[in-house]
Amino acid sequence: MSSLKSLLIxxxxxxxxxxxxxxxxxxxGSLFENQGSISGSNGLxxxxxxxxxxxxxxxxxxxxxxxYTYLSVSYxxxxxxxxxxxxxxxxxxxxxxxxxxxxxxxxxxxISLAPYSDQRINVLSDSTITFVAFGDTLESTKxxxxxxxxVSFKLGGSRVLNxxxxxxxxxxxxxxxxRNSESIQISSSSTVIQKSRQRYTGLLxxxxxxxxxxxxxxxxASYLMTVNPLNIANKRKPLFDDVNNNEYHDYFSPLYxxxxxDSLTYPDEKRLANVHSPSSYHLAFETRLNNRSVLSxxxxxxxxxxxxxxxxxxxxxxxxxxLSTQKILFTRFSDKLSLNIVDKFITRLGFQNKxxxxxxxxxxxxxxxxxxAGLGFRFKKMGNQxxxxxxxxxxxxxxxKKIEYFQQFQLSTSLADLWFVKRRQK
Amino acid sequence: MKVSCTNWLFSSLFILLxxxxxxxxxxxSNLDHSSLRLDTLSITNLSFQNYLVYPNNGSxxxxxxxxxxxxxxxxxxxxxxTPNPVNYWAILRDTNVTVDSIRLEISSTDSTLSFExxxxxxxxxxxxxxxxxxxxxDFENLSFSSWSSLGTxxxxxxxxxxxxFISTTLVWSIDTLKEALYDTLDTNLVRTFSLQFLENxxxxxxxxxxxxxxxxxxPKVLIYYRFETSSExxxxxxxxxxxxxxxSDLSILKPDQNTVPSDKIGLSNGLGLRxxxxxxxxxxxxxxxxxxxxxxxxxxxDSSISDSNYKIIIDPIESESQYVDSSVIYLEDxxxxxxxxxxxxxxxxxDKYIISIKKYLQNVLLxxxxxxxxxxxxDSNNDPFKSSWLNLTELNNKPVIKxxxxxx
Numbered sequence: 097m098s099s100l101k102s103l104l105i106x107x108x109x110x111x112x113x114x115x116x117x118x119x120x121x122x123x124x125g126s127l128f129e130n131q132g133s134i135s136g137s138n139g140l141x142x143x144x145x146x147x148x149x150x151x152x153x154x155x156x157x158x159x160x161x162x163x164y165t166y167l168s169v170s171y172x173x174x175x176x177x178x179x180x181x182x183x184x185x186x187x188x189x190x191x192x193x194x195x196x197x198x199x200x201x202x203x204x205x206x207i208s209l210a211p212y213s214d215q216r217i218n219v220l221s222d223s224t225i226t227f228v229a230f231g232d233t234l235e236s237t238k239x240x241x242x243x244x245x246x247v248s249f250k251l252g253g254s255r256v257l258n259x260x261x262x263x264x265x266x267x268x269x270x271x272x273x274x275r276n277s278e279s280i281q282i283s284s285s286s287t288v289i290q291k292s293r294q295r296y297t298g299l300l301x302x303x304x305x306x307x308x309x310x311x312x313x314x315x316x317a318s319y320l321m322t323v324n325p326l327n328i329a330n331k332r333k334p335l336f337d338d339v340n341n342n343e344y345h346d347y348f349s350p351l352y353x354x355x356x357x358d359s360l361t362y363p364d365e366k367r368l369a370n371v372h373s374p375s376s377y378h379l380a381f382e383t384r385l386n387n388r389s390v391l392s393x394x395x396x397x398x399x400x401x402x403x404x405x406x407x408x409x410x411x412x413x414x415x416x417x418x419l420s421t422q423k424i425l426f427t428r429f430s431d432k433l434s435l436n437i438v439d440k441f442i443t444r445l446g447f448q449n450k451x452x453x454x455x456x457x458x459x460x461x462x463x464x465x466x467x468x469a470g471l472g473f474r475f476k477k478m479g480n481q482x483x484x485x486x487x488x489x490x491x492x493x494x495x496x497k498k499i500e501y502f503q504q505f506q507l508s509t510s511l512a513d514l515w516f517v518k519r520r521q522k
Numbered sequence: 523m524k525v526s527c528t529n530w531l532f533s534s535l536f537i538l539l540x541x542x543x544x545x546x547x548x549x550x551s552n553l554d555h556s557s558l559r560l561d562t563l564s565i566t567n568l569s570f571q572n573y574l575v576y577p578n579n580g581s582x583x584x585x586x587x588x589x590x591x592x593x594x595x596x597x598x599x600x601x602x603x604t605p606n607p608v609n610y611w612a613i614l615r616d617t618n619v620t621v622d623s624i625r626l627e628i629s630s631t632d633s634t635l636s637f638e639x640x641x642x643x644x645x646x647x648x649x650x651x652x653x654x655x656x657x658x659x660d661f662e663n664l665s666f667s668s669w670s671s672l673g674t675x676x677x678x679x680x681x682x683x684x685x686x687f688i689s690t691t692l693v694w695s696i697d698t699l700k701e702a703l704y705d706t707l708d709t710n711l712v713r714t715f716s717l718q719f720l721e722n723x724x725x726x727x728x729x730x731x732x733x734x735x736x737x738x739x740x741p742k743v744l745i746y747y748r749f750e751t752s753s754e755x756x757x758x759x760x761x762x763x764x765x766x767x768x769x770s771d772l773s774i775l776k777p778d779q780n781t782v783p784s785d786k787i788g789l790s791n792g793l794g795l796r797x798x799x800x801x802x803x804x805x806x807x808x809x810x811x812x813x814x815x816x817x818x819x820x821x822x823x824d825s826s827i828s829d830s831n832y833k834i835i836i837d838p839i840e841s842e843s844q845y846v847d848s849s850v851i852y853l854e855d856x857x858x859x860x861x862x863x864x865x866x867x868x869x870x871x872x873d874k875y876i877i878s879i880k881k882y883l884q885n886v887l888l889x890x891x892x893x894x895x896x897x898x899x900x901d902s903n904n905d906p907f908k909s910s911w912l913n914l915t916e917l918n919n920k921p922v923i924k925x926x927x928x929x930x
Contacts, residue, residue, distance in 0.1 A: 118549055175545075183547040220548035221556075229562045229926045236560055238553040280558040280928055288813055288928040290558060335558075335813045335930045354813070355884045413555040496551075 117176035117185035123415030125215035135170035135192040136508030140446035143316035143380035144392035156264030157304040159204035164512035212248035244274030264304035298326035326372035396421040442472030478512040576657035577794040583734040588726030603769040641717040644669035649712040653770035741768040792906030800895035809929035822913040829908035833901035
């Protein structure tokens, strides 16, 4: 009972002191892969084994090591706290659904659906603009609000090439939409709003390779390339005066938005090519400390060869052009044969350091450090698994002299079963 | 053990779900890159032109009789139609009742009316005027020789409980019209009353028209009558009355248009004086998609010759039906205007007239309406003997349209 009380106090404390957010305002939003852990069952790992022994959910070149078909669902809670002035942003959403089918330990197939980028952000101008109009002093404040994001549907698989090498690949179909609302409020009068809607399409390809040096050490590598850069179909709606203050351009009594929506001609949708064209590589070295524990080191580098445009309003007016990541991970897997309940748990610990560079030709830097701790519990004969992962860290926006504290809690459930195998009648 | 472990797990999850709730605080940041900008534009190249229309005062809430400010109202017309659904005129021929008296009453807010300044009442069973269209042109040779003269009224002063003045009522006895007011042989009976001063002197009176309020102060005819109801052992005599309100009324205004200054731009209902304002709107000065936050037209008023608090209507012109000559008097307004929602009104202050033309200007930018100009007219409820004159001569106080807009 005392342990329950302790946990409640710790969780409550964490939820008040820490927190996520500004990253959503850069470029096409915060890339989910760079936000923390990809799913609760993977911890901070991208390539090295974390889900279970020799398997990473996000690395297809390890999927053939699964004994059963897995359906894994992960839910994520994210919070970010920016201090001075204080701003707390938090939300929760489904973070990953994966279905992985191992085929005779030689190959595998898998599909997954996950957020690719999160664009939810609400930015308020940090100063009031004074404007003198015909002798009257008008004060205006601006606001940019963006909602929505890009979703990724991945189709992947792997093939064991020989006893040392396994090759994996995923095709990453990007799609989704977002809505942008840019507004200006003049003194105490109604707000003038410009709205736009974006639809996204793109295709990425990521190749994976695992190289088993010996029974103890494995090297993993991945390379992401853009097949079709992310394209945007942008529909910019006419500017309007939101007289009834409901943020919609409507014309209902008693307060009518101006001008009347029926009096306007809506512009055609404009298509923009190459607003996001990422490429990245990741390398991981995994060493086995004993028959249940592994230690791994991962490094990664990401760059975005996007083309700048003046049509899409980016809330914070910058895009992350490159990112480097370093991770140290420790995982202790469960013991299937042990009768001790403690041995049924998987323990994951991780530390990561990131450095993002904004725009191609500036020295605007965001650094991030974070620690992660996770627990997984295997149950039932087939090895169903429930996983929790907590990630806490801080980002230092050096050019803005702002520090952001963030936390992420992921909850994941993985169900194992035999698929496509005819069952014997009971 | 199993139960407590499950409880422990679900309690933890519940606390997490509650404590990690969604929040959406705005982040403060520099938004200079936001394209939305405030801007202003002044338009000063406004031109004005007066034009004349024969005055019609049918929708004014007052009836006028007499001469003032070079405008003469020679007669007032009031018509009484058949009330619907009950025709009270039929009481006059009802054999079951006894008509005691018939009265015509017209109210006034003037407490100084005296017997010396009261008009004579005339009656005709024919139609003589159209409330919305008749002008003095229709009554150039007006004669009451064929009308029934009913004399001057008595004055009834209405006071409240504190003996304060409420209104004055002019009451005419029209008992002699009992047969004429309900003539079953006349298939086109229109009961027209008219007021005129017997002598063309300097008298001037203001009465309340049917537009002044809802029925209570309308010109009206009251029929007082009595009837008896009998039962087995009693006969009851009862007296009562019925009211018939006027259907339309009109003062016939004739201005002396020779006295209208040709070098000034003015507005007056009594003079039939209206103005057209033309403005070249520099559409190219606005970015495409701009939204007008405010657009106020400011016209200086010559306070030395204008009446203050004068209500003026501005109505964008949709098209001109003909070339408008300022020396010609038009039977009806030569400009076809848009009306609602672009038509608007405001009252002048002592020295200026300010009105918003935001809706119209926005639609000019959107190319939904033509930019032909504006019709500026005095509101029909202004005192027709008053006027307002624009001050267009001061170089540092020119008419101007001040626009504040947001550009995308």
